[in-house]
Amino acid sequence: MSDVPAGELPETEKPVTGHGRAGRNLKAAIGVGVGLVGLVLASLLIWRAAFVGLVVAAMLVGVVELTRALRAGAFRAPLVPLLVGVPAMLVLAWTRGPTGLVTGFLVTVLAVLLWRLGDGPAGYLRDASAGVFVALYVPLLAGFAVLLAVPDDGVARVLAFIATVVCSDVGGYAAGVLFGKHPMAPSISPKKSWEGMAGSVLACVVVGVCLFTFTFHEPWWGGVVFGVALALSATIGDLGESLIKRDLGIKDMGNLLPGHGGIMDRLDSLLPSAAVAYLLLSLLAPV
Known part of the structure; x- marks a missing residue:
């Protein structure tokens, strides 16, 4: 961080x-870091549900960044089902706990696998695996931060x-x-x-x-x-x-x-x- x-x-x-x-640039980095910490603190102290919204927004950007970066290695992770899966997984984590998070992840993985079928068999395993990796690395792990915020x-x-x-x-x-x-x-x-x-x-x-x-x-x-x-x-x-x-x-x-x-x-x-x-x-x- x-x-x-x-x-x-x-x-x-x-x-x-x-x-x-x-x-x-340490001055810029420190300024941005302080701003991010302030944003997290405000969301937690004012209204905890806002923290979930903040996490959703950050993970949407993170998914876009990671899928674009993976293209440098010729991995074409399906972006649309991942973008839909991010809010679904995190909102389910907030409302349904660990079971909701796991359910959202499994549905997102299934959507990634089905969506990639539309582009044909060439590179299917490579691209589908990349999509599953993104779903696991970004929204699934972020879901545990949401689960931390659930108790009193x-x-x-x-x-x-x-x-x-x-x-x-x-x-x-x-x-x-x-x-x-x-x-x-x-x-x-x-x-x-x-x-x-x-x-x-x-x-x-x-x-x-x-x-x-x-x-x-x-x-x-x-x-x-x-x-x-x-x-x-x-x-x-x-x-x-x-x-x-x-x-x-x-x-x-x-x-x-x-x-x-x-x-x-x-x-x-x-x-x-x-x-x-x-x-x-x-x-x-x-x-």
Whole structure:
């Protein structure tokens, strides 16, 4: 979610004026990041249903970005059923819970498979698989963020999830810049370091313990489990999208957000972490 992937190693070259070590415009990135956080906070605190609408809008843009990016690899994911499936899956998650989310996903997958039949057999498996991947990666994972907002303390659950992922990014970046020497995955993300990963875990554990102790009133060790798990899921999400972009030969999924790239470039850590946060909070801090 941050403007720089967690755990990046410092570059030896002097950065361009106004840009950070990752080549991003940090002023623009911070401004956009603060604006996005403010929008999420407003939607949660004023009317929780508005948060669902915000997630639907973001996922619609994310689906368009991802399907366009996949075309660089000759994948033609059916866009229409995916765009219809996004609001269906997320609204069902809000109104019917996990069963609604899974039902919406299965119907969307079926619609993708049937829609692609209209273009004939050539490349059917490739394109249909891409469509199923988009449905799983974007709206299905985002549905867990909606599920977090459903309980009476849903605002706290969503904010806990987002805050922990942000701490993963910030802690990883700071530790990577200050101490990073050992690359974690040089062929995927050369600037990500094991020292940065340690910083991510430490930051997430600290915020996790605080959240579980003072917000959810649960044992501190649950916060440790929560923090470590979200640090791992956020890092895996970041590496996963980096792998996709390297495979497709692109830098960003889009250019909608100045200093950030596209919506999907900001969701890489959040999407898998939403599922992990929902599952762990359901077990460790049940309603």
